[in-house]
Amino acid sequence: MSKTTTTDSGAATPPKRSPPLTIGTHNGIFHCDEVVACFMLKQLPEYENAEIFRSRDINALRDKCDIIMDVGGEFDHKKKWYDHHQLTFKDTFSTVCPDFSDDFDIRLSSAGLIYCFYGERVIQSILLRERKMELSQPNLKLAFLQIYRNFINELDAIDNGVPMLEGGEPRYKISTHLSARIAMLNPSWQDTNVDVDARFQLAMATAGKEFVDNVLEVACSWIAARDHVRHALEQAKSVLASGEILLLETFCPWKAHLFDLEKEYGLEGVPKLVIFNDGSSWRVAGVPITPSSFQGRKFLPRPWRGLRDEELSQLAAVKDLIFVHHTGFIGGAKTKEAALAMAKMSMEYADE
Structure with missing residues (x-):
């Protein structure tokens, strides 16, 4: 097995033939990993019009194809052979892409292999086509990691038969159920007159739409939300000197971003209210202990909980309050000024 730790696809040997090129994979029952891998390659200019040749005949694949995946018993980036079934194959996202701090220990499938070496270019190609935009290099790295985390990692795990739970902790999460839906597009055992290659094309279109949607969500929404949370974290001390209150001028999903950015800035556990x-x-929400936890670092004062409108405003001595949830994890106000007062007074209350 040829070992490599670069994701620069330009390091691979150039195509052997003039366009249109040919992508090779195995025939018979298809799986989500090579379906997604083929779709990703066809987002790149050099493979956009590529034919897909499905066979298990190694000599035919070698003679006909410019790139081969999920078949052939060999992983060699320079030769553009990307199989993962051989016993010698041990690579994970973390070994092929060692520049990322996240520790992924699940063996790559053909989808993961193609993504590691071509994924950044695939993301940019999709964004240029769909949104006429490109990501900056730092944001491209963030998107590349996030798309692996919430889309490709699941495909790698399922294709390699990795149990989700080991020792009580999940090794990966199911975000798409795409592998099962792609498997259902294979002909049943009773279908004798089915064009399997046509079904493969349908599977590529199905998986491809979901992959593109994921790229657009991460690049156009997830990244933008992260920038808003980053700004709020950087400006926190202008809200309260301790930095424990974050003010998001624009609402966005903030929990997962906040936990990542706290680590980046060395402020883990500091923000208490958002x-x-x-x-x-306007809302005042307690920062949970973990992104999915119902337990918070700081909740709104117990005497306010369950109260609404004028009764709440009178007790808190703050005009324009709307409510405090009976658990205290969130409260509401009519104005930003009222929400700021609610948050600052909450920080002054001692925890029960």
Whole structure:
């Protein structure tokens, strides 16, 4: 097995033939990993019009194809052979892409292999086509990692038969159920007159749409949300000297980003409350202990919980309050000023 730790696809040997090129994979029952791998390659200019040749005849694949995946018993980036079934194959996202701090220990499938070596170019190609935009290099790295984390990693795990739970902790999460849906597009055992290659094309279109949607969500929404949370974290001390209150001028999903950015800035555990506008009013929310936890670092004062409107405003001595949830994890106000007052007074209350 040829070992490499670069994701620069330019390091591979150039195509052997003039366009249109040919992508090779195995025939018979298809799986989600090579379906997604083929779709990703066809997003690149050199493979956009490529034919897909499906066979297990190694000599035919070698003679006909410019790139081969999920078949052939060999992984060699320079030769453009990307199989993962051989016993010698041990690579993970973390071994092929060692520049990322996240520790992924699940063996790559053909989808993961193609993504590691070509994924950044695939993302940019999709964004240019769909949104006429490109990501900056730092944001491209963030998107590349996030798309692996929430889309490709699941495909790698399922294709390699990795149990989700080991020792009580999940090794990966199911975000798409795409592998099962692609498997159902294979002909059943009773289908005798089915064009399997046509079904493969349908599988590529199905998986491809989901992959493109994921790229667009990460690049156009997830990245933008991260920038908003980063700005709020950088400006936190202008809200409260301790930096424990974050003010999001624009609402966005903030929890997962906040936990990542805290580590980046060396501020783990410091933010306690987040203020944001939900479109109709202002909210003050406690930062949870973990992104999915119902336990918070700081909740709103117990005497306010379950109260609303004038009763709440009178007790807190703050005008324009709307409510505090009976658990105290969130409260509402009509104005930003009222929400700021609610948050600052909450920080002054001693925890029960």
